[in-house]
Amino acid sequence: SAVISQKPSRDICQRGTSLTIQCQVDSQVTMMFWYRQQPGQSLTLIATANQGSEATYESGFVIDKFPISRPNLTFSTLTVSNMSPEDSSIYLCSVPSPFDYNEQFFGPGTRLTVL
């Protein structure tokens, strides 16, 4: 299985600031996904990050608010910009399994609280 780490694991931020979340995978993967899980809710896909191309955003999410970088095949960052309390969520990255592309491995998540 792929080993995925995220930094930071949690943070408390002030309204109006930005936070960049890092996702590191121990193997090379073409696609990485960023999800948001609001308190008590299920996962919602924010965007798909492909190496060498612009990220593809889901309806309701825009690049200005959630810029994504994908500099290589093992790393990606998601920035939550100009934060508001509504951005308080767990942010998770995931990658398809190298053995069965239909399965996904998830990182441990970044718990963000915006005051």
Add this chain to the structure above:
Amino acid sequence: SQKIEQNSEALNIQEGKTATLTCNYTNYSPAYLQWYRQDPGRGPVFLLLIRENEKEKRKERLKVTFDTTLKQSLFHITASQPADSATYLCALDPSPIKAAGNKLTFGGGTRVLVKP
């Protein structure tokens, strides 16, 4: 509209009994459906995948069924144990193009509590 629905009420079950969870979907034609386990403060962990041409899949004490006519998947935990207590999520690929490695859409999850 497209929906994936799981019972939002927590399922309380006695140790040793079988827990059965339901996942219903509307206006999707998934090639497969997946089940994940999520513990508090952790990311989801993949459990099982069942394809549209499979009726049933088993893995140890877990069993999944997939009825494309009813648009429903059932997830069973047999001989449940307190360690099975977690939230269980179903997920499918919402893309009409059936290709591997696509993004997933998740149901709301059902919390299971197994009491000793």
